[in-house]
Amino acid sequence: MWTVWERLPADYPKTITDPDFLNAAFLFYDEKRNLVRVTVRDCLDYTRLGYAYEASDISPWLNYSPTQRVVPANVQQLAQTAQTAAQAFPATLAETIRVVVPKPAKGKADEVLLIQSIVTDSSELITFDIYVNDDENSYDSPTSAEHAGSFTQVPHRSRTAEAPSDLRIILTELYKNINIADDDGVVVVTIVPRTNGGAVTIGGIKIETRVPAA
CATH class of the missing domain: 2.60.120 (Jelly Rolls)
Structure with a gap:
């Protein structure tokens, strides 16, 4: 969902610059039982994580709009x-x-x-x-x-x-x-x-x- 949101057009900037958010860190053990520190900054670009998402057509739900009312509510x-x-x-x-x-x-x-x-x-x-x-x-x-x-x-x-x-x-x-x-x-x-x-x-x-x- 993050990658989908990044690609959607918007009338506001999407670049996150808050250092408290970007530098927030998490600790994990890798497959060799080594303790690894990962920051949010590291995760924002999914290509740095070593994978990519298959492209898919999201237009059916992206462009969905409910049926508009003809007569306004009283x-x-x-x-x-x-x-x-x-x-x-x-x-x-x-x-x-x-x-x-x-x-x-x-x-x-x-x-x-x-x-x-x-x-x-x-x-x-x-x-x-x-x-x-x-x-x-x-x-x-x-x-x-x-x-x-x-x-x-x-x-x-x-x-x-x-x-x-x-x-x-x-x-x-x-x-x-x-x-x-x-x-x-x-x-x-x-x-x-x-x-x-x-x-x-x-x-x-x-x-x-x-x-x-x-």
């Missing part, structure tokens, strides 16, 4: 069954949460959904999905136009308390797919717990104007 009607961010958070994700989130600009804008201060139990497998303006309750379909993204945590050990993290999801393409109305100044975000929702808390949610990487 946000005012959806909002009647949703909370404000101040009412909903902070909260444990023990059940589905639906919240009205203001947009910096109306309609189809270049924006990012920010789910803030996510705190998890590191010993648990945790997954949840995020939908925007889903008026058909299509929560069983990750291919629906309203599906914005997912959060997944693999269980792991941690010697210290888990620090809060944020999840950012670019909404620009999603707005086109859901055919958001030009005068919509809010969206309704639905967060659906899939696995161990009781082991994760969310501190807040908002939408920001997307700032392209320099």
